[in-house]
Amino acid sequence: MNAHARSSAAILRLPRHARAASQARHTVAALAAPHDQDVADRGQLLVTEAVANAVEHTVGAQVTVELSVDSGTGTMYCAVFDSDPRALRPTSSVPMAERVPQDGPAESGRGLDLIQALSDEWGCEREEGGKWVWFQVRPAV
Template sequence: MPSTETFRIPRHRRHVHDARQRVRKTLADWGVTGRLADSVTLLANELVTNAVTHCRVSDARVEVTLTLHGTELVLEVADPDRDRLPRLRRSGPDEEGGRGLALVAALADAWGCRQEPYTKRVWARFSPAEAETDVAARERVPVAP
């Protein structure tokens, strides 16, 4: 049975830190550590920052969901600005922003977004050997070399 943690934060930059800390704590509670935890936490920071920066719905809340099912870990960030879909772009060397989705593409095994009736949801999936090692350690199952 999958483990799932969902929480919401106000759409304001000062709450990005809270989301990052909550993701880190959830991963630690599940026994997910090391590079995988670092990558998921970094991408949560990027996706939540994108949501609070680009969502144009007033008084919106950003929803963060983590799901651990076997060796697959999924991070999802949703906001109510369903028609403003994220797109990967190239940033110039002098630009301060615009690299968040490039990080998502580089660190996640897969990522994407989908429109739902009242929200858009950006997701990143993590699965292979690194997740197997971390999850197996959590379950106290030895992993073959």
């Protein structure tokens, strides 16, 4: 994680289960809402997508989520670790708002697209045993 000053932080080691995303979402709400509701709302959506991707697409027994909120800026940082070392990319280079659905709305496959569209920064970093997908959400100025 980044070495920024943070007022509140949590490390979650969640079983790779459908409920993991809900647990992470509740933690984001508790950490971010006191600082900025928009950051909390976007953070909850994005952590849900990142954790759901990790649960669905990896084989490890757990998903690790690191969360923090910078007390000075209100910026939320989230990183989700899973056991799949393959780097991730959004499904398209075309912004979501400009896409035309081919065969109706997709029911899945939009997680990274949402993270890219709604976070202020994001990335994917491989390390031994898997990868971290991370994002930052900053308050509006």
